[in-house]
Amino acid sequence: MTKAITMKDVAERAGVSPMTVSRAFKEDASVNAETRRNILKAADELGYVFDSTASNLRSQKTGFVAVTIPSLNNSNFADTVTAISDDLAEHGLQPLLGYTNYCVEREEALIEQFLRRKPEAIVVTGGQHTHRGRQLLEKARIPVIEMWDQPQAPVAYSVGFSNARAMHDLTDRLVRLGHHELGFIGGGPQSDTRAQDRRNGFIRAVSGHGLDASRLIDTTSTNFSIKEAHRAFQELRSRFPEVKTVICASDLYAFGVLSACQRAGIKVPNDLSIAGFGAFEIAPFTCPTLTTVDAKPSEIGQKTADLIAALLAGEAAQEVPINHETRYELLIRESTSGCV
Amino acid sequence: MTKAITMKDVAERAGVSPMTVSRAFKEDASVNAETRRNILKAADELGYVFDSTASNLRSQKTGFVAVTIPSLNNSNFADTVTAISDDLAEHGLQPLLGYTNYCVEREEALIEQFLRRKPEAIVVTGGQHTHRGRQLLEKARIPVIEMWDQPQAPVAYSVGFSNARAMHDLTDRLVRLGHHELGFIGGGPQSDTRAQDRRNGFIRAVSGHGLDASRLIDTTSTNFSIKEAHRAFQELRSRFPEVKTVICASDLYAFGVLSACQRAGIKVPNDLSIAGFGAFEIAPFTCPTLTTVDAKPSEIGQKTADLIAALLAGEAAQEVPINHETRYELLIRESTSGCV
């Protein structure tokens, strides 16, 4: 391995000082136009590659934004990350992405790892952390954003919505449309906290109407899978055969229930209504189309990135709101039109 | 902002030299067990956070592996990245993830950006790059891996399979099963190169049997969407009404065609057979279940990470093969059982 080419080499070739080379590589620095051209040419000829690691150390700025999500393989989180990534890029920031696999201990490890890399802000999904994870976030001297949920006790900033309220609204709407025998799949004690919140919202809405809110089926894996939905639906059918409307913590579950019904010859929505959560790409294309809630994941990502940009631009803290509530939208479709 | 706490501070508090603190933070360094305990305690009390940026510069090692994929929102690529990420973590490496949106110019920009951060290896998806992108990869003095495809002229290492051959095999198999009027959706000149390769494989297989291989429908967007499939299927129906078997460049297209059929009352597979590519999670759960090809994305990720680990461990270059072929599997299911 020959020695790496540095700014000094470029400087010598261009006949200037290293400092001028440094400036030439900064878009907005004041360097004579021709000098800059010469420098960039020299750099190109030498095959010089700017070294961010040195720049990061000296300037105490890395341009990193740490982001942890539960899973990469979930189109909602993928949409959020895509939006964050796009938006941050406009501000010259680069996400440092990690996934927790829905495990707070893994989150803690990720947070610790990421903080060592000196990101300029850190984004985590949800408000559930280990004790130490939370401490790390609190002591990090950078903006901390919890997204997707509205934590009861936010570490600092939050961008998201209440999963409980969203599911409450969906359920309430369906009850008003005539659905009275409802069951819920997902959100058991082992699941993702967002799924748990959704289940709570379901219970609150159903109880609020004086209906039976006890037809709940736990799922055992933290991430959502179609297979799991099949198992859960079977359990629902045997324990609560009277259920006419199944609401699921995720569209993936809803799709699983729908496919199980198609296999079993159960007509949806005539015999059974189904609703999901998340507005996955397939939802408007299934037969029947799937009732769901669009949590607008891209909007969450965008608002998160905008918030970071504002905070890093040094906007007076009192001008930046702490909690950023994002919208969600009920999408009532064919799969729940059976009771009218 | 008060001054950051450094190793020097920790050293003073623990009554040792900074070098000893440095060693205490390295798992395998030789430090007296009690000394290390004292140091870590002191660090904890001071709220010290190890500074990777300084470590990276001094040791000329960042622990980063740059990875670019076309899209985050594609479960195949998400699976690959998840596997890479898991595997690299075991070697203390951290992926630096970026997505190109199926655009070689964006890829070039990402490569350039990433190389400045001094990753220890770089992984790109596929073998298509801009001229400069390729040059950057060639001149980077780190292992370069092209994954998912088997490029004709690899930059260095490759881990993947031939999309053309995989689709050829699927098509060939279907022809042998009695499918003789075939059409293909996707892989037009504007699409993802992997989709183009698949189309070529289709053409080769169909022509190979002396059948009409000209029933091809272009899609216009680079990423796969269900909506696009609806449009394409409509075009296929009007231009080639004789088609009895539709093969799609992606499961997402196949799902779109299937849902369009369900809407239109076309019986699958009795009136029309459908096959996709990618073994998406929904494929075994649709009604009918979907014939597809499993390209084993996790395996690609795993092999890629293993290759990187081997190369960084300094294994003699001649011991490490250049091309790593990964397996794929034909999954013949209900959606193509109409011709038997």
Next chain:
DNA sequence: TTGAAAGCGCTAACAA
């Protein structure tokens, strides 16, 4: 607009 000097926080290399 350009340059010189100093140093960001860590660790390689060497010494004890």
Next chain:
DNA sequence: TTGTTAGCGCTTTCAA
């Protein structure tokens, strides 16, 4: 096992 010295490649700061 521990310490000393020097310096990784940039950019801050100050001066011209």
